[in-house]
């Protein structure tokens with residue numbers, strides 16, 4: 001007597017992996033592929049860890065580096081001149 005595993009009629013539904021557009025803002029936040037992605041609203045702010053999560057899924061670090069939802073890393077683009085060289089008079 002062999003037991004044949006009966007396949008359950010449960011269809012494997014693939015989770016919908018659309019773009020995570022949870023944005024409820026008006027006007028809509030720029031998505032991660034746009035150069036103005038930093039203009040998106042901050043949905044989670046963790047200053048103690050030095051990063052913020054934007055509405056479009058971008059992780060924005062305090063050194064202005066970014067981690068995009070697709071894993072792309074944007075190098076910090078801190079403007080020059082913010083670090084003052086203190087010269088003792």
Ligand SMILES: [Zn+2]
Pocket residue numbers: 022023024025028029040041055056
């Ligand atoms: Zn938004």
